[in-house]
Amino acid sequence: MSDALVLGTAGHIDHGKTALVRALTGVDCDRLPEEKARGITIELGFAPLVLASGLRLSVIDVPGHERLVHTMVSGATGIDLVLFVVAADEGIMPQSREHLAICDLLGIERGVVALTKADAVERDLLELAQLEAAEELEQTCLRGAPIVPVSALAGTGLDQLRQALDGVARAAPPRTLRDGPAWLPVDRAFAMRGFGTVVTGTLRGAPLEEGMAVEVWSDAGRAPRELRIRGLQVHGEACQRALPGSRVAVNVPGVELEAVPRGSVVATPERVEPRPRVEAELRLLPGAQPLKHGARVGVHLGTAARGARVSLLDRALLAPGGSALVELRFDRPLVAVEGDRFVLRGHRRIANAGWTWGGGRILDAAPHPGRRKRAERAAELALAAAGEREKWLAARLARRGWRGQTKAELARELRSLENLPGVRVSAEHWVDPGAFAAIREAAVNAVRAQIAAAPTDAFAGFAQLRARVPALASDAALRAALDAEARAGALEAASSGWRMPGHRAHASNSSLARSLLARLAASGLAPDTLEAIARELGADPRELRAVCELLVREQKLVRVSSELFFDAAAVASLRERVIARLRANGSLDPTAYKQLTGQSRKHTVPLMEHFDAEKLTVRRGNVRVLRGG
Numbered sequence: 001m002s003d004a005l006v007l008g009t010a011g012h013i014d015h016g017k018t019a020l021v022r023a024l025t026g027v028d029c030d031r032l033p034e035e036k037a038r039g040i041t042i043e044l045g046f047a048p049l050v051l052a053s054g055l056r057l058s059v060i061d062v063p064g065h066e067r068l069v070h071t072m073v074s075g076a077t078g079i080d081l082v083l084f085v086v087a088a089d090e091g092i093m094p095q096s097r098e099h100l101a102i103c104d105l106l107g108i109e110r111g112v113v114a115l116t117k118a119d120a121v122e123r124d125l126l127e128l129a130q131l132e133a134a135e136e137l138e139q140t141c142l143r144g145a146p147i148v149p150v151s152a153l154a155g156t157g158l159d160q161l162r163q164a165l166d167g168v169a170r171a172a173p174p175r176t177l178r179d180g181p182a183w184l185p186v187d188r189a190f191a192m193r194g195f196g197t198v199v200t201g202t203l204r205g206a207p208l209e210e211g212m213a214v215e216v217w218s219d220a221g222r223a224p225r226e227l228r229i230r231g232l233q234v235h236g237e238a239c240q241r242a243l244p245g246s247r248v249a250v251n252v253p254g255v256e257l258e259a260v261p262r263g264s265v266v267a268t269p270e271r272v273e274p275r276p277r278v279e280a281e282l283r284l285l286p287g288a289q290p291l292k293h294g295a296r297v298g299v300h301l302g303t304a305a306r307g308a309r310v311s312l313l314d315r316a317l318l319a320p321g322g323s324a325l326v327e328l329r330f331d332r333p334l335v336a337v338e339g340d341r342f343v344l345r346g347h348r349r350i351a352n353a354g355w356t357w358g359g360g361r362i363l364d365a366a367p368h369p370g371r372r373k374r375a376e377r378a379a380e381l382a383l384a385a386a387g388e389r390e391k392w393l394a395a396r397l398a399r400r401g402w403r404g405q406t407k408a409e410l411a412r413e414l415r416s417l418e419n420l421p422g423v424r425v426s427a428e429h430w431v432d433p434g435a436f437a438a439i440r441e442a443a444v445n446a447v448r449a450q451i452a453a454a455p456t457d458a459f460a461g462f463a464q465l466r467a468r469v470p471a472l473a474s475d476a477a478l479r480a481a482l483d484a485e486a487r488a489g490a491l492e493a494a495s496s497g498w499r500m501p502g503h504r505a506h507a508s509n510s511s512l513a514r515s516l517l518a519r520l521a522a523s524g525l526a527p528d529t530l531e532a533i534a535r536e537l538g539a540d541p542r543e544l545r546a547v548c549e550l551l552v553r554e555q556k557l558v559r560v561s562s563e564l565f566f567d568a569a570a571v572a573s574l575r576e577r578v579i580a581r582l583r584a585n586g587s588l589d590p591t592a593y594k595q596l597t598g599q600s601r602k603h604t605v606p607l608m609e610h611f612d613a614e615k616l617t618v619r620r621g622n623v624r625v626l627r628g629g
Contacts, residue, residue, distance in 0.1 A: 005169055006176060006202055006245055007049065007057040008079030008108075010099035015087040016116035019152040021061045024162065025049050048235035048247075051166040058202070058235065058247035059083075079202070080175045080245065081168060082111035084142055088129040088149065089120045092136045098356050101285055104141040105359030106341045110172040111142050112164045118149035118157060176245045177339050180415030181271030182206040182214075184248060185302030185335075186264040189257055195230065196253030199260050201303065203248045204337075205415070206268065208232060210240045216255050217274060217335050219263030219304055226269055227254045263304030265335040271411055274333030279313070279325070279367045279377065281385045282344065284358040286321040289348055293317070297357065298345040299328060307331040314378035323360075325381045327367065336365045338415040363392075366413035368399055394421040397432045402439055402472035404431035425480035436481065439473045443481040444490055447498050456550035458505040459497030507547045512539055516547060517556060520567045525574060525597050525607070529563040560610045564603070571607075578611060579626070587623040 009017040021027065027047035049057040060079060082103050086092055103111070113133060118126055130147050137143055146164040150157035184201040192198055208214070210232050216225045231251040232242045242248040250266055265272065284291060291297075293312045298305060311327040318324045328342075339361060346357035363384040367377075383392035393414075397405060407428035410417055422430040431439070446468035450460035462479070469478055486493035492501050507513040515537055520527050527533075530548065534541040548565045551557040558571045577596050581588060588596070590604070597604045608624060611617045617624040 005055070005057055005080040005172065005174060006060060006247065007081055007083055007165070007169070008060040009083050009085060010096075010103055011085035012087070012090070012093035012095040012099075015085045015090065015093075015096070016152055017083075017085045018061050020083075020085060020114055020116055020150065021047055021059055023150075023152040023155065023158055025059060049165075051162055051169065053166050053170060055166060055169050057165070057169060058245075060202070060247070079108060080110070081172050082108050082142070083165070084111055084113045084145070085116055086113060086129075086133050087117045088115045088126055089117050091129055091132055100137075100140050100142065101356050102343055102359070105283065105285075105343055105356070107175060107361070109141050109175075110168050111145050112161065112168055113137065113142060113145050113147040114161055115147055115149040116152060119151040119154045174245050176202060177204045177337070177415065178244045179418075180205045180337065180339075181268035181411075182208050182244070183265055183267040183272055183335070183337060184208070184250065185304070186219075186260055186266065187262050187303045189260045189262075189264070191257050192251070195251050197255050197257050197260060198249050198251050199264070199266060200247070200249045201266075203242055203244050203246050204340075205244055207244065208242045208248065208250065213269055214250075214252065214266050215269040215272070216252060216260065217265045217267065217272070218255075218259045218261075219265075219334070220259055220261050221332075222259040224273075225255055225259075227252045263302070263334070265302070267335070270408065272335050272337060273412060275330070275336045275365055276333045277327055277329040277367060278336045278362050279327050279364040279381055280342070280360050280362045281323060281381075282310070282318070282326045282358055282360040283323045284318055284320050284344075285356065288320045288357040289346060290320060291318040291324075291357075296347075299330070299342055300345065301334060301336060301340060301342040301362075304334045306334050311374070313374045313381065325363075325378045325385065326360075327377075336362055338362055338365045338413075340365075364396075365415075368396075390419050390421055393419075394432070397422045397430060398434060400432065400435075402431070402435050402470065402477065404429055404435065404474065404477060423480070425474070426476035429474060429476045431477050436477065439469070439477050440481040440485055442469050442473070443478060444485050447482075447491055448500055451500055451503055454546060455503075455506055455508050456546040458503075458553070459494055459499045461497040465498070505550055505553065507550055509539075509543065509547070512537065512544070513547050513551065516544065517551065517567075520557060520565060521569070524567065524570045526599050526603050527564060527566055530565065531563065558610070560606045564606055566607075571610075574607065575611065575616065578617070582617070582624070582626045587620075587625045588617075589623045593624070 009021060011017055025047040047059045049059050051057065084100070086096060115129060115133060121129065126149055130149065133147055137145060146168065148157055148161045148164050150161050182203065182205045184203050186199045186201050188200045190198055208229060210229055213226055213228055216227060229250055230253050232239050233249040234242055234246050252266065291310060293316060295310050297308055297310055299308045308328045308330045311329065312318055313325045313327060315324055341359065341361050343359040344357045345355045349355055363381050380392065380395045383395060404425065410420070420430060422432055423436040425431050443465065446465045447460050449468055450464050465482070466475065466478065482491065482498050483493065485491045486498060489501065491498045516533065519533060530545060531541060534544045548557060552559050556568050558566045558568050560566055574597060578588070581596060593608055594604050597607060612619060615627050618627045
């Protein structure tokens with residue numbers, strides 16, 4: 001059980017919700033002058049309630065007036081259990097039924113019924129009111145809930161009500177989402193002199209801490225801002241850390257009050273963003289109008305409200321009382337998180353629910369942007385609706401194919417990365433297992449093709465293989481595939497690359513290699529350029545260069561420059577003569593060097609520079625000396 005739960009009131013206007021909260025907590029939730037004057041709750045009110053067991057409840061008092069249902073919904077979306085208020089002298093009224101329907105649609109299954117104004121009716125009428133309330137609630141989310149007669153003015157029944165709340169709260173699992181990023185749908189904002197803007201709401205997901213960075217998404221169309229939390233309060237008490245499920249006030253200086261109206265969101269940076277559409281599970285109330293594909297509705301999500309168009313994914317028509325998998329395309333993007341609940345309101349009043357037609361929960365807050373058949377989308381969403389989250393995640397990842405997804409992408413799309421299926425090709429990159437198998441096959445084929453094209457190379461380098469594998473596969477996925485095939489024995493790996501098992505570098509044209517060696521051995525210290533030799537032997541210059549590089553690795557030739565390759569024995573002989581002369585005379589000038597090689601500057605200078613590069617000699621002024629000598 002969580003150490004903090006949110007209790008919301010619900011019920012018809014003037015049935016005594018605010019008076020009851022005041023009697024239970026000592027806090028008057030009608031704080032606005034207009035509320036005092038009119039005697040009704042217009043805005044959400046908040047109060048702490050500590051029960052006998054020590055359990056602390058955050059109480060949200062919502063308005064009961066029909067015209068203020070949107071405010072009621074913004075409070076109800078964040079509650080864990082409900083205090084349903086019914087006046088004993090009036091019983092359950094139309095607005096009571098709409099509030100009940102909303103609680104049901106939001107998945108609020110635990111609560112207590114307070115039969116208020118119990119002192120205003122005779123005992124037998126009070127008993128009758130209890131029976132009627134129990135009968136009305138039998139087909140709702142509050143079936144079997146404790147019904148406690150109370151009088152806020154006389155104070156009778158309050159202790160019994162607290163006991164009932166304590167029992168239900170201790171058995172109630174937290175309904176407010178407690179994983180993923182922290183996000184706070186703003187239901188109120190105000191300015192404090194010396195502190196700046198303060199926003200309030202019911203915290204979902206992860207804790208907030210004083211000093212941490214948060215992202216502020218404005219429902220007024222302002223650009224997002226990243227700010228630091230200056231201070232936190234839970235019911236007027238300063239704290240350094242606020243837990244999910246708490247009623248929290250967050251001081252975020254640096255953002256204008258006008259930029260954070262109700263519907264704005266304060267959240268963990270880079271984890272949420274406004275969505276133009278979501279995919280969801282939708283349930284219509286029994287009295288609602290049939291919902292056609294393409295119908296326009298009103299959607300209340302968190303503390304935001306939007307017009308939206310409904311696309312039915314698994315049927316052509318949604319009948320009253322039925323459920324469907326749908327896409328909601330909003331008139332204006334709003335912040336949405338997987339698993340959040342919403343309420344749907346229509347354009348025609350229905351019996352026992354007012355303008356509320358239905359509701360549901362978001363299954364995919366970031367649907368794939370490409371065009372897909374509705375049946376395909378529905379089949380995938382059905383996994384999420386059935387609680388098969390791992391299979392749903394696998395299907396999402398499979399859609400990404402060879403590209404896979406990065407942690408940053410996934411973190412913006414999903415509430416949680418726990419139990420994410422797939423192959424982790426790097427610390428922050430996942431690929432579908434089927435796609436990874438295809439990348440592994442492509443990697444082996446690329447090595448095979450590269451070795452066939454360049455048999456003179458002992459290994460195929462990554463850049464060469466990268467050019468042979470479609471760019472859909474990331475560098476991380478390709479490296480992981482190559483390494484996986486090497487571990488499986490299908491490839492051999494070394495620091496310089498990968499090769500097929502048993503491959504050894506060789507010239508594809510062995511007669512060309514023999515002719516080249518003979519030609520350079522005969523040339524001694526005066527070889528022709530590679531271009532000239534290619535013309536003489538009638539060879540492809542690129543093939544000839546590859547053979548030269550192979551013979552260099554086999555230490556049969558020495559590459560002195562990009563165009564000059566020398567017989568290795570001739571260079572070794574010259575090296576010995578150079579060492580002997582330097583030991584005898586201490587230095588060699590260019591003229592003496594030419595006498596040793598017996599060649600012109602064309603060949604002597606490259607050889608001098610070659611021995612310098614080998615760190616055999618070093619140039620000092622116009623002469624060479626032994627390095628370290």
